[in-house]
Amino acid sequence: MNIISRKEAKEQGLKRYYTGVLCPKGHDAMKLVSNYTCVKCTKEKALLWEKNNQEKTQNYKNSWVTKNKDKVLSNTRKYQANKKQRLPRWVDEEELWLLKEAYTLCKFRTEVTGIKHHVDHIVPLQGKNVSGLHTINNIQIIPKKQNRLKSNYWDWDTQQ
Numbered sequence: 001m002n003i004i005s006r007k008e009a010k011e012q013g014l015k016r017y018y019t020g021v022l023c024p025k026g027h028d029a030m031k032l033v034s035n036y037t038c039v040k041c042t043k044e045k046a047l048l049w050e051k052n053n054q055e056k057t058q059n060y061k062n063s064w065v066t067k068n069k070d071k072v073l074s075n076t077r078k079y080q081a082n083k084k085q086r087l088p089r090w091v092d093e094e095e096l097w098l099l100k101e102a103y104t105l106c107k108f109r110t111e112v113t114g115i116k117h118h119v120d121h122i123v124p125l126q127g128k129n130v131s132g133l134h135t136i137n138n139i140q141i142i143p144k145k146q147n148r149l150k151s152n153y154w155d156w157d158t159q160q
Contacts, residue, residue, distance in 0.1 A: 087133070
C-alpha cells in the first residue's frame with residue numbers, strides 16, 4: 001500500500017487512504033477519508049453491533065430483500081451465471097448494468113400489468129442441446145406463463 005495523506009486522498013476523490021501509522025487498537029490498515037477511522041476498527045464495530053442487535057439486523061435484511069426483489073433476483077442470477085460460467089469475461093460494467101435494469105423492468109411490467117413477468121434467456125443457460133450466455137443479447141422479458149411453457153427449450157428452426 002502506498003502512503004498517502006487524508007488531504008491527498010480527499011483531493012483525488014478516494015474513500016480510503018493509508019498512512020503507515022497503526023491505529024489506537026494496533027491495526028495496520030487503511031483509514032476512511034470520511035471520519036479518519038481505521039477500516040478494521042469500523043468493521044469490528046459493525047460486526048459487534050450486528051451481534052448485539054440480531055433481531056434489528058434480521059428485520060432490516062428481510063425488509064431490504066422485500067423492497068429490492070429485483071436486485072436480489074439480478075444478483076442471484078449473476079451468481080448463478082458465474083457459477084455456471086455463462087457470464088463471459090468480455091461483459092463489461094455497462095452490460096452488467098443493463099442486465100440489472102432488465103430485472104428492474106421485469107418487476108415494473110409485473111406491477112403495471114398485474115401479470116407476472118420473467119427475465120428469460122432466449123438460448124437457455126443449460127439447455128439440452130445448446131447452452132447460451134448470460135448477456136443482454138440473450139435475454140427477453142416475457143410473461144411467466146410463456147416462460148414456463150418454454151422451459152429450458154430452444155427451437156432451432158425458428159430461432160437460428
